[in-house]
Amino acid sequence: MKKPLCLFAAVLMLLAAIAFAGCAPENTESATPAPTESGSIQRETFMKPGENYRVLFWSTFRENMPLEPGQPGSVQLNEKVDYLKDKYGITVTYVQATDNWLEDAKMTASAGEPICDVLHVGQPGAIPGLYAYNGIAGSIVESITEHGMEDYFSDTQYWNVESTQACGVYNGNLYFVVPNQIGYASAGYNQVTFFNFDMLAKAGYTKEMMYELSDNGEWTFDKLREVCVALTDADRDVYGMCMGATSIAMCSMVTSNDGSFLKKVDGVDRFSATDNKVLTAVDFFVKMAAQDKSVYLGNYIEEEIKGFNVGKYGIMLTYANRAQQLNDLKSEVEFGLIMPPKGPDAQDYISEVNWYDAYCTVKNTPNPKGSIELMSHIIAPPYAKDSTENMVLLEAEAGACLYDEQSIENLVKVRDKSRTTTYQTYCWLSSSDTGFGFGNAILYCCLDFINGSVTPEVYFESVTDAANNIIDQYCSTKE
Secondary structure, X not given: OOOOHHHHHHXXXXXXXXXXXXXXXXXXXXXXXXXXXOOOOOOOOOOOOOOEEEEEOOOOOOOOHHHOOOOOOHHHHHHHHHHHXXXXXXXXXXXXXXXXXXXXHHXXXXXXXXXXXXXXXXXXXXXXXXXXXXXXXXXXXXXOOOOOOHHHHOOOOOEOHHHHHHHHEEOOEEOOEOEOOOOOHHHHOEEEEEEEHHHHHHOOOOHHHHHHHHHOOOOXXXXXXXXXXXXXXXXXXXXXXXXXXXXXXXXXXXXXXXXOOEXXXXXXXXXOOOOHHHHHHHHHHHHHHHOOOOEEOOOOHHHHHHHHHOOOEEEEEEEOOHHHHHHHOOOOOXXXXXXXXXXXXXXXXXXXXXXOOOEEEEOOOOOHHHHHHHHHHHOOOOOOOOOHHHHHHHHHXXXXXXXXXXXXXXHHHHHHHEEEOOHHHOOOOEOOOOOOEHHHHOOOOHHHHHOOOOOHHHHHHHHHHHHHHHHHHHOOOOO
């Protein structure tokens, strides 16, 4: 079966037609004016003619590299930069990233001579160190709340408000914002289920059956276990599913059972892995691995992708963007994409989103309010979430790496089942006193559960205080 290149070509033609027309179809949002000016919303302007605003993105190896022809999104970005210059009389410069760009950004902001005005954080794990640099809250990052500008990032068509609230708010102040992604990337960080057409069909589960299970709300933990057991063949070293990079399958199942490793208590993240919904999901996964022997225990991304590609297992619970990575490998495996399995404590499908691209405005810039306003323009996506342009782009990019329309439809549907989790914000941090790493409390304990050296309940209880201490250490409230 070939990939739907005809669909891919058709949607690309439609996208080109929309772009040529110069405007969006009726009742859709257009790329310009900027989202902070869309509709009837009118806001005060703080940017001043003649000002130059500097944006630092980690992959900018040459000054203004994102604006160069041929760079991803350069056409829309140049249009936005030109629009800001014409309307407000300002210029925008993408500064060259140094080899140690994040630390340089921190140190120069702290010294009062920042190398940028707007900073791409790079990964969730960088947020605590930016928020409480040298243990002082908000010392190098502007509080958007204190400037009264939270509303600039409130339009859910352009901003991922759920992720922004989950990862960007400290002590009631907004410091970091997360823009919506466009195209395939708008669902790329969502957790989904991949299944190998041929392997599942041989085990008695056709793709039509799998899509029907997903559509009817019947793709559950129990059904997942049933399918994985049917796929497993110990004599051939073939498994039902993979543990996944950093135990992602287990983590995905926790969220899809309506559980959470972290919960907000008085606005602060607290370790909550002893919650019954968490333990139910973890225990279920452990039984599949330890008793059924239906889970391959490779937990590196290379193993996850390559194993699925060669038929070592028929199911992956992982990020939706793995489809693009399989396409990059020129994979010959034909696969489908459905919802993550629904846990017994969940009322509906829940798709975890544990990764996000956050941005902030650094302190000590010449015009802080202007820098925040510039950020609201320059990092906002060119298309609204539900605009025709974005949906066409999503279908075009999905058509290049997915095998059928049902998978593309599920990719669109899964966006509405998203739930942001914040444990990845802390997983790369460790205690300066004990050396204990937060990731050990979640990502790297699964094998101990499977081999029986400790139970999830006992282990999670034993590390609760240590995990909370790491959060407190890196998210200081000292002013």
